[in-house]
Amino acid sequence: MIDTHPSLYIAPTLGDALSALGERGAEGAAFAGGTWIMRAPIRHQPLGRAYVALGKIEELQRVDVTPAHVEIGACATHATIAAALAPCSDLAVLAEAAGRSANPAVRSAATIGGNLMAADFAAADLVPALLCLEASVEIVARDGVERMTISDFLLKRQYLACDRLLSRIRIERADRRSAHTRLPLRKAGDYPVAIVSLSARIEAGRLMEPRIAVGSVEPVARRWTPLEAALEGAPIDIAAARHAAEAYAAYFQGREGIEAPGWYRISVLPALIGRALQSLSS
Amino acid sequence: MTLRLTINGRESLAPDDPMTPLVDLLRERFHLTGAKPVCREGFCGACLVMIDGEPTLSCLTPGGLAEGRDIRTIEGLSPAGRLNPVQNALEAHDAVQCGMCFPGMVMTLTHALRRNAAPSREELRHALTGNTCRCTGYERILDAALSAAGALQGGEP
Numbered sequence: 034m035i036d037t038h039p040s041l042y043i044a045p046t047l048g049d050a051l052s053a054l055g056e057r058g059a060e061g062a063a064f065a066g067g068t069w070i071m072r073a074p075i076r077h078q079p080l081g082r083a084y085v086a087l088g089k090i091e092e093l094q095r096v097d098v099t100p101a102h103v104e105i106g107a108c109a110t111h112a113t114i115a116a117a118l119a120p121c122s123d124l125a126v127l128a129e130a131a132g133r134s135a136n137p138a139v140r141s142a143a144t145i146g147g148n149l150m151a152a153d154f155a156a157a158d159l160v161p162a163l164l165c166l167e168a169s170v171e172i173v174a175r176d177g178v179e180r181m182t183i184s185d186f187l188l189k190r191q192y193l194a195c196d197r198l199l200s201r202i203r204i205e206r207a208d209r210r211s212a213h214t215r216l217p218l219r220k221a222g223d224y225p226v227a228i229v230s231l232s233a234r235i236e237a238g239r240l241m242e243p244r245i246a247v248g249s250v251e252p253v254a255r256r257w258t259p260l261e262a263a264l265e266g267a268p269i270d271i272a273a274a275r276h277a278a279e280a281y282a283a284y285f286q287g288r289e290g291i292e293a294p295g296w297y298r299i300s301v302l303p304a305l306i307g308r309a310l311q312s313l314s315s
Numbered sequence: 316m317t318l319r320l321t322i323n324g325r326e327s328l329a330p331d332d333p334m335t336p337l338v339d340l341l342r343e344r345f346h347l348t349g350a351k352p353v354c355r356e357g358f359c360g361a362c363l364v365m366i367d368g369e370p371t372l373s374c375l376t377p378g379g380l381a382e383g384r385d386i387r388t389i390e391g392l393s394p395a396g397r398l399n400p401v402q403n404a405l406e407a408h409d410a411v412q413c414g415m416c417f418p419g420m421v422m423t424l425t426h427a428l429r430r431n432a433a434p435s436r437e438e439l440r441h442a443l444t445g446n447t448c449r450c451t452g453y454e455r456i457l458d459a460a461l462s463a464a465g466a467l468q469g470g471e472p
Contacts, residue, residue, distance in 0.1 A: 038316075038332035041379040064377075071336060071375040072356055080334055086380060136445025137423075138372045139357045222358070222444040 043086045047093065047200065050085050051175050055196035057083040063198060064088075065108050066142040068135075069151040076153075093146070093200060105202045107146025111159070112137070114145060124204065126211035126230050130162035133215065136222040146199050152191050152253075155288060160187070161230035161248035162213055163202065164256055171201040187253055209234050209242075212312035214305045215249075218292055225249050226293040229305040231313060240264050245306070250285050250298040259284055260306070269314045271307045278303035318378050322347065323391030333379025338362040340378045341388060349389035349418040360419035360446035364388050370426050389418035392425065400466035401425050401459075408459035412450035420446050424460045428467040436461060 041064065044050035054061045060082040064070055073080050087093055093108035096117035103124065105114060115132030118124045134140060148159040149170070163183045170186045172179045174197045181189070186199075193199075211232040217223035228248035234241040243264045248254035259281045264274060282302055287295025318329040322345060329335075329344045336355075341347040341364070351361035355374045362374040365387035392399045398406065401424045411417055420443070427434060427442040434442070439460050448456065 039334040041333035041377060043380070067375050067377060067380070068357055068372075071377065075356055084334065088380065135357065136360070137442065138360065138363060138370050138445045139375075141369060142357075142372065142375060222447075 039080045040083045041086055042084070043089055045089055047090050047173065047198075048175075050087055050090060051173065051196060051198060053085045054198065055175065057085070057195070059195055061085060061195055063146075063150070065144040065147040065150075066110060067147075068139055068143040069147055069154060087146075087198075100206065102206055103204045105145055105204075107149075107199045107201060108144045111135075111140035111143050111145070111148075114159075115140070121206070123206055123209050123211065124166065126165060126213045126232055127159065127162045127204070129213035130158040130215075130228075130230065133213075134158040135224070145202060149186070149202075150190060150199055155252050155254075155290075156224040156228070156249040157254070158213070158215065158225065158228060158248065161228050161246035161254040162211075163204075164246035164254055165211065165230040165232040165244040166204050167244065168202050168204045170199055171203065172197050173200040174198070184256075187255075207234075210313050212309045214308040214312065216301050216305060224292070227298045227301050227305060228254070229302065229309045231306075231309040233313065235269070235313070239266055239268050241266065245309075247285065247302065250287050250295075250302065252288055257281065257284060269310060271310050274310050275303040275307045278306040316379075319382055320378065320386060321384065322386045323388060323394075324385075329378060331378060334377045336374050337364070337376045337378050337381050337386070338373035341373060341386075347388045347390050351415055351418065353415065354447075358445070358447065359416070360423060360443075361416050363419040363422040363446075365422060365426070368426075370422050389421055392421065399425060400463045401428065404459040404463035404466075405456065408455050408462065410452060410455040410459045412448075412452050416446060416448045416450075420448070420456060424456075424463070425467060428460065428464055432465045432467075434461075434464060 042053050062081045064084040064086045087108050093106040095106045096109050097104045111131040115128050118128035148157040168183045209232050213230050215225035215228045217225045227250050230246045233243040243261050245257040245261050247257050263277045282299050285299050287298040289295050320327050329340050338350050338352045350373050353359045353361040357372045357375050363370045364373045367384050401421050423446050
């Protein structure tokens with residue numbers, strides 16, 4: 034008799050996890066915090082056939098903070114990341130994203146790797162934050178390690194070979210300031226209708242090299258490059274930034290959803306830009 | 316497959332597959348019906364149990380990942396029918412309405428008051444972000460929790 038129940042193997046080491054994923058082939062999948070996979074029935078999707086749990090692998094849970102860079106294991110939870118990055122003012126965008134997403138119990142379970150690998154989860158808070166920090170990711174396999182930018186990863190993540198695993202996220206630190214703003218339908222504990230993550234250097238009251246990423250508006254978060262160009266070198270002027278955001282709002286095509294129509298997601302972006310800028314300059 | 320779970324201090328065996336949500340094992344296999352599978356999305360908090368002392372969403376936790384860990388349900392917070400200080404305070408403040416959310420509320424508040432003996436109202440609001448009360452009785456729940464502050468220091472339950 035064939036067992037149709039999904040299996041769950043708890044990998045003790047990264048090597049064991051890679052071997053297990055390789056053995057299971059296309060039927061296998063990594064299981065991190067479970068906050069996306071366990072909701073498959075709600076999305077009317079079947080569970081997979083064979084899961085490899087990563088939660089016991091210590092190296093995947095570490096957050097290493099140095100003055101030059103930060104490395105975050107793919108199984109670090111949102112709560113862990115928020116606590117580890119709280120003292121890092123240059124990484125406020127990521128600390129805020131991790132510390133305000135969903136609710137406390139979800140933040141204690143959901144991982145950064147899960148946020149990045151759940152390609153159908155448009156409202157992931159960490160993704161725009163990592164985009165505006167120009168993070169890079171490390172993919173491990175039994176035969177080596179591959180590194181790529183977060184932007185490349187978002188394009189390729191659905192096509193990763195089944196024996197490869199997102200293992201680490203790396204962020205180079207710099208003399209920049211950053212902010213994360215989001216609009217949930219409820220004040221807290223909800224997924225956001227739209228997200229704006231912003232990082233920039235500030236010189237003599239002007240925005241230099243601004244990086245702006247927008248999440249939850251489209252199926253996948255991306256940079257708002259026309260607005261970045263418009264604000265390059267501009268004085269910090271919230272009203273002017275909101276006007277510029279209105280001018281470039283057509284850059285996005287809002288996704289329709291039960292919680293908000295596409296036009297609404299776009300219409301709130303200028304306000305979120307204003308809030309992000311206010312947070313950045315305060 | 317047989318899962319070996321430690322629930323409220325007792326080792327229990329469940330002949331179930333390891334991806335079965337813990338909330339279903341608790342209710343269907345062990346008849347511990349305090350935890351409620353309401354939203355099954357991690358939004359409402361009605362399924363919260365303590366795992367190794369941390370409030371955990373049992374709807375999003377596969378039973379296989381709860382093996383070897385200390386699972387504490389609402390039934391385990393009031394051994395021999397003695398309510399814990401949070402439960403007593405909720406009763407004293409007449410805060411319980413339909414009761415659906417209360418097992419999860421008690422888990423969250425018990426954990427919050429163990430960590431912080433003198434929380435502010437705002438801190439308790441933040442702690443309850445993931446607990447939804449459809450009867451909207453939040454203010455009396457907060458009144459009760461504040462009155463229980465300090466009573467949970469020094470250990471179980």
